Amino acid sequence: MIKLQNVTKTYKRGADDEVIALADVTVDVAKGEFVFVVGPSGSGKSTFMKLLTREQLPDDGEIYVAGKNLATLRPWKVPVLRREIGYVFQDFKLLANKTVYENVAFALEVIGRPRREIEKRVPEVLDLVGLTDKANAHPHELSGGQQQRVSVARAFVNNPRILLCDEPTGNLDPSTSVGVMKLLDRINRTGATVVMATHDQHIVDSMRRRVIELESGHVVRDQSRGVYGYGG
């Protein structure tokens, strides 16, 4: 489902100052897997995610997502790729002037889904994340955990094959995080491939899923049913 082969990504900082964000990364994620990407701040986790949505292009190496070679993907095909991917951010990125329902419906509206489908699918997803009774609330009326569940609902409403979550629990307290993780786990069980970047040792240790650890852009560990760190 996701395949990186010897991928290197550098960012230019000024004239001749370069940061190596990812160095010679080779990773293969099968359909339906649940993968944690861990590592210290600045180790390249977010860059890893951005390469998968083709927000960034690698300097070197090949990337395949949902059967598509991203290097040869025509720019006008990029939206089609992104419809196969749901994306969840640490800071939710909900639209403040829209209700919960509208925020979720927005994701379908802007890719031109018919209204009938939107009216059927949005309540289903709100039910899945347990926010049916908050459908008409605005984001500022919700707790952090509730907002993140809305954001997961929006990412998942189009039934993507892949769900990318960049520190989805980064702004949440531990007990709220558990709720979001249960949700991601449930989505994973529907067959979606989930990749989650995180700092949260407790979550990684309790879930016992595959762990890819990055350090200064290098993959230093790729372990099935892993824990956060060797010492953890």
Added chain:
Amino acid sequence: MTARWTYVIREAFIGLRRNLMMTVAVILSVTVSLTLLGASLLLSEQVDLATDDWTGRVEVSIYLCDDRVCPAITSEQQEQLREDLEAQEVVAEVFYESKQDAFERFTSMFADQESLIEAIDQDTLPASFRVRLENPNLFNVIADQFSTYPGVEEIVDQREVLNQFLRFTNVVRTAALVVAAIQLVAAGVLIANTIRVAAFARREQTGIMRLVGASNWYIRLPFVLEGVLAGLIGALVSWGLLWATVPQVAGGLAQDIELMPFIGEAQVLAVGPWLLLAGTGIAAVSSILALRRFLDI
């Protein structure tokens, strides 16, 4: 209407309303530039109309002697002159204008200027042959052949008079066009800037759209439509302004200057589509250019 079009149109109107001051500025700027553009187009129409009319009527006047400058033309000489003129193959038509005719034409042309009319009497203006040519450019053929005829006082290319008028109106028209073009560019820059501000204000929303896989045109269309709507409104306002003023002004002039045809509602109507095209076109182009870098994938 499908959900996708509802979205595009709703967003465009939200953008226009949220940014009301800028929208008003854009509309005003488009209005000013298109009104100028329309006015210069209509001036061209007016000039063409007058020119056609004028060149269609007379091209060469052959003034006849009446004893003041040269010995008065005899009736034999006059008959000979007419015959030779009619025989000349570049001549299309020959009219004889008597002193009486010339006086009447003058008095009707300057009907409201008493002092001018009082200064002349029936004998002041010379009689003439007025000659229309197959090709107005062949004036020299006539001048060469007939200026030495006995009884001919002077041969005047009427187009020369017209040309002076045309040179003047050309300067006015060109100046108006240049100012209109500069104004239009300024309007375009203003539109581009407004659209950029609008896109910046909604960068959160467009960021999410990109991420969930909205197509590029779908992300841009509300912004482009926002610019085009402002351009369209500006064009309509300028059309309305021209509609309300030009036929009035032309009608007033037509009462004073009876011998010249004037443009009217038909020409103002005809210029409208061009104004709409220019207004929406410039708005679309500047909006698209403004978004080219800003909203790239």
